[in-house]
Amino acid sequence: MFGSTRSRNAMPLLVAALSLLWLLSLVVPAWATGIAPFVGSYEGSAELVDSEGTSTPRDMSVTITETKSGFNVSWTTTTYKPDGRVKEGKYSVDFVPSDRENIFSAAMARNVFGHEVQLNPMKGEPYVWGRIVGDTLTVYSLFIDEQGGYEMQQFDRTLAEGGLNLSFSRFRNGMKSRSVETFLKRL
Template sequence: MSAVAAEIDQFFGRYEGSAEEIVAGEARLRDMSTTIEAQDKGFSVSWTSVTYKSDGRSKEKTYTINFTPSQRESIYGSAMQTNMFGKQIPLDPLKGEPFVWARLEGDTLSLYSMFIAEEGAYEIQEYHRTLVEGGLDLTFRRINQGTAVREVNAFLERAS
């Protein structure tokens, strides 16, 4: 599928798909959906991941994060809490909360989430969503102390 040049509003919509990943030698199906839409002066990204285990159990996680433009072109700050002046601001990674930001580069919208553990170690999660014909190519990576420990790739079809 070929990529196309994009502005943030070209990502707006709902996308759905699934991927298979190997965890501890076991193949697991993972259904995924993403909704990207206009929000105040920026945009919001919501995503759900449902993992199915071989014994029939499933685990669902849903996240929604609002983003606002920063003073740097194509970089967006997360607006995950409200300060005492009513302004939406990022969470504080030094308090064990994730620091989240987004970057639009060409046809790819990337979300990064950095966590600082109690002992000072770090983990970064990357979500790269690239516009392609019919939807998004999604690459998720979890990086712990500079080493990639998980990667999931999927095509998410545009649903609306």
Template sequence: MKSIVLGFRALPFLFVFVFSSIAYAADVDRFAGTYTGKAEFIANGEKQHRDLSTTITPSKDGFTLSWTSVTYRSDGRTKEATYTIEFVPSPREGIYSSAMKVDIFGKRKPLNPLNGEPFVWARFRGDTFSTYSLFITEDGEYEMQEYHRTLTEGGLNLVFHRVRDSVVLREITAFLAREG
């Protein structure tokens, strides 16, 4: 009899887990796909052009986010950077934890900003999917990079901010068209 009572007590937690997982999947599924676009902005007094791409892929435990930025400088040089991060649901609805490191027990977890690594998380709020990266600089200040991707007809509106100690150092906006 005692095990039946304990079983009934566990039911609400099971329902919360199952329905939260379904809600998380619904957030990710709306944004899933590959998006490409171009941005133009001023950096260090120089006009720069970037080709941008973002791919959001649902997985069994969350999703993977990959993005590439190709910068074209006025002197003809180019710089390409690609990043891929896995995210898993956190205990808080609509918020995902990065899973960039594996601990000694095989559990995926975020990096440690106190070790000079970025602490990264993601959030879904309505039609906007945001990712945040927190860096602690060598002198103990902070830098945040924020990517806000809002669903629009045909793709995503991207707004990127790079902020150091409350000062916006860079802002880039672009439209990324959904491929396929």
């Protein structure tokens, strides 16, 4: 029946419930829903292939955590050289939401006002940003060398059953110089 007392009493409850859902959507940060599936620790091994086709074994790990204002990606690579040397690199970058949906600025330094800012690629520092598209978290790093050339690194970490599929590429002045693809198991 249209206009019944039951229908008229239910309408304010429906409006209140929809209003509450709308308010909650404003309170929950955009990054919270985007990064949550990636949060965790992962590790694996792979063969890094360079532009000449030679490969070098590497162990890799990554930890992705939520922070107060965004998220952090920390990763380690251990390279085993043919002469027996072992080289380890450790990196950690905090990311904060940008004004663009699902694109995140690296917060790698603080300016004179205490705000988190990007590093300056014109000073030889990496310019880093990230994005989430579907089930892939991508981190980009841009370096400008002394002669004005550039190096671009791209880490794609795609959600997979039991972990992440990692795809890494390095380009120097437009030419691919290294790449690796592997599975990183969730710990």
